[in-house]
Amino acid sequence: MSELEGQETGGRVPVLAVVGRPNVGKSTLVNRILGRREAVVQDVPGVTRDRVAYDALWNGRQFTVVDTGGWDPDARGMAERIAAQAEVAVSAADAVLFVVDANVGITDADSEVVKVLRRSGKPVVLAANKVDDERGELEAAALWNLGLGEPFPVSALHGRGSGDLLDIILDVLPEAPEEDIDADEGPHRVALVGKPNAGKSSLLNKLAGSERAVVDSVAGTTVDPVDELVELGDEIWRFIDTAGIRRRVKEASGHEYYASLRTASAIERAEVAVVVLDSSAPISEQDLRIIRQVEEAGRALVIAFNKWDLVDEERRYYLEREITRELVQVAWAPRINITALTGWHVDRVVRALNVALDGWYTRVPTGLLNSFLGRLVAEHPHPVRGGKQPKILFGTQAQVAPPTFVLFTSGKLEDQYLRFVERRLREDFGFEGSPIHIQQRVREKRKRR
Structure with missing residues (x-):
């Protein structure tokens, strides 16, 4: 079930x-x-694709704003799929803002779009954008x-008339119910991250059971993070499909730079991140940087090796060696082999997510923890250094x-x-799929008087 359909x-x-x-100027x-810079904006057509x-x-x-890709009824190829996304958005919306x-x-x-909007039967607000003065009003x-x-x-650029426009929008939108739901009680939040063209959007589409994210063989198709509510295993999950992370933020330019910031933000607001790797290609420094970014953000982690149908015996041999060498620091993260395009083993994603979240939320009672630490210190005391x-x-345990x-x-x-x-904590209490943070506080010796 998609987010819009649910709403x-x-x-x-x-x-x-x-x-x-x-x-x-839709994204502007x-x-x-929104009153904040959220949608990626650049003076080039086609920056927004999903x-x-x-x-x-x-x-x-409160209301939800759905930004869509530029709508050209005569589009072909990728532009045609972007237009299809806009049509889906209109069909699922309560009202339409036509810019x-x-x-x-x-x-x-524009005339062709009007025909589609009339057929939808939805209330339409017509925004004449880029009107900066009285001549523009004419x-x-x-x-x-x-x-x-x-x-x-x-x-949109200068804000002229935006308040009046918002008042008109509220007039055509249905009233939202009074009750508010705490965000923490909502669906688990999952960020799909990885290099461009690793297959993140294909995985989202397969999980959602629909052509939700625009997929193209050109690397970097996704720019904005895309939220999608998906029902898996009798539970609703919120998936955030993100732009492929480039080598370094400072190397990106224009909308790529802002997209990389959105990706970092998506990781921050997720509970668990699925790092999608192209298993047919060697694990790269980019892949490892993304994994470190998730770990440093303190998020639960699942590593999905995608495009498994392209892995032959020779590649499997080298991949196992790469995993042993490169992923030793995150050996605690569940690893799954999938082919997102065909759906092969995609059902394993939910199992891995649950395992990682269980580890992320694991709490060890203080009494049990100190019994464990007592045994640990007795069996393996800290080495003596400098006579101390x-x-x-x-x-x-301060928190989960x-x-x-x-x-x-x-x-x-x-x-x-x-x-x-940390290794012994994992052996005794699990924490599979979750980073562990250990802080130490040294007791200060009291000075003799």
């Missing part, structure tokens, strides 16, 4: 779909509506000829998600010994 059938927040030809207007949902608030009312460039006026493509008046009612002049032997006095332990010690423990403690 249409009894969801708690009404949905507004933003549509229009390429480069008329979306950012103006339909992307954002939470919006105006005058105390037209007032400076260009009515085009044949040009905007010509858009009455579209037959959609009054065109509302607005400058630091000891673990006691410990506590990720599991964080605080060890109170008589001296500073070496990093190697801390890694040993």
Whole structure:
């Protein structure tokens, strides 16, 4: 079940779909509506490719804004699929914001879009964008000829008329129910991350059971993170499909730079990240950097080796050696082999996600933890260094998600010994799929008076 369909059938927040030809300023207007820079914007047609949902608030009312790719009814190839995404957004929305460039006026493509909007039967608000002065307002008046009612002049770039436009939008959207649901009680959040063209969008589509994300053999098709509610194993999950992370943020330019920031943000707001690797190619430094980014963010981790149908015996031999050599630091992460395009073993994703989340939320009672630490120190005391032997006095688990332990010690423990403690924690209590953070607090010796 898609996010938009869920919201249409009894969801708690009404949905507004933003549509229009390429480069008329839809994403800029979306950012103006949201009051923050959320949608990726660049002065090049086609930057937005999927339909992307954002939470919006105006005058105390919540609604969801769905940004769509530029809609050209005569599109072919990838542009045709982008147009199809826009049609899906309209069909699932409660109302439509149709954005037209007032400076260009009515085009044949605009007229064709109007026909589709009329067939949808949804209320339509017509925004005449790029109106920066009174002369622009006169040009905007010509858009009455579209037959959609009054065109509302607005400058998405400068904010002119945006407040009035939002008031009109609220008038056509249905009222949202009063009750609010704590975000922490919602579906588990899963970020799909990896290099460009690793197969993240194909995996999302296979999990969702629909052509939800635009998939193309050209690397870097996804730019904005795409949220999708998917029902798997009798449970709803929120998947966030992200742009492929480039080598370094500073090497990216334009919309790629902002997309890489969105990807980092997606990891931050996820509970668990599925790092999708192309198993037919060697594990690269980019792959390892992404895995480290997830680990450093303290998120649960699943590693999915995609395109397994392209792995022969020779590649399997080398891949096993690469895993042993390169992934030793995250040996605790569940690994699954899948082929997203055909759906082979995709069902294993849910099992791995549950394992990782169980590890991420594992809590060890303080009494049990200190019994474990007592045995550990007795069997394997810290090495003597410089005539001193630091000891673990006691410990506590400060938090879960990720599991964080605080060890109170008589001296500073070496990093190697801390890694040993972590390894034994995993052996005794699990934590599969989750990083473990260990902090130490050295007891200060009291000065003799």
